[in-house]
Amino acid sequence: MAIDFPSHEYGSLSPLAAAAYEQMQATARLVRVALQLEWTIFTRFIVGVIVITLLTVVYLLFTLRKARQPLIIWERLNKPIIKLFRPWIFGRLLAKADPYAESIDLRVATFSKGFCTGFMRDHKRNRNPFKSIHATALATFAETIGGLAITSTLGKKDRAILTSLKMEYKKKARGLLTASSDFTPPQYTVGRQEVQTVVVIKDRMLDTVAIGHFDWAVDTKED
Incomplete structure (x- = not known):
């Protein structure tokens, strides 16, 4: 995002214009660094959420696979983010308990x-x-x-x-x-x-x- 002027043009700028130009370059560098930092944090956050969600799904599928009370299973799946996948997870557990229902x-x-x-x-x-x-x-x-x-x-x-x-x-x-x-x-x-x-x-x-x-x-x- 840096704005480059040829050196001969930069030398011909007035002190005020040169100061404004330097301010623009400094602002552009600051914005670029901020965007890179925010993108890195955002990416790490998204990856972290995905990993935690997948691990939680695997954990729930493993721990609830032998549970015999469907309502308790349904209520245990009522967790943030996991709730979005609750019908699918419950469906997989239901298919394991009642294989014919998977038809x-x-x-x-x-x-x-x-x-x-x-x-x-x-x-x-x-x-x-x-x-x-x-x-x-x-x-x-x-x-x-x-x-x-x-x-x-x-x-x-x-x-x-x-x-x-x-x-x-x-x-x-x-x-x-x-x-x-x-x-x-x-x-x-x-x-x-x-x-x-x-x-x-x-x-x-x-x-x-x-x-x-x-x-x-x-x-x-x-x-």
Whole structure:
């Protein structure tokens, strides 16, 4: 950014012009050094954030890989920066716990006690001959979301086993789909009891494309 004048022209400048020229050169050098310093600090900061984020993701994937309570995993992923990757990380852990769920492109969007929503993208591998999403893909989507909603209300030693399901198909499913399940748990007692969950699947137009009804055998144990 330095401004160079030929020596013969510089010699012909008045003292005031020469002083102004020297001031311009000094300012240009100062700005250049400041920009280089700021860029170096900014670059180091960005690289540091990326490295820390990657290490944290690896650490969480390793430490949470055997966790059995999905809601606790979801809440532990609620950290700065990591939260941006929470749906993907949770999806990887979910696929490890339930490999069949990986057959659909499922991501959990919101998750709290008794409530879960998620979305599924439309891929060719999940389509039927009629160019809409296959019925079994919709059932897998609904069962996974409903299962998360019910397991979020259980204790560490409790288990929920699917005993029956019924799917109502209202409309051909195409494009991005969302599913939601709002489960109000009963007063659990030690032993086995039957509970039901309902999952509603909608498309981008908010039209209901399918409704899933699921019966679960919940086996609760003393803590």
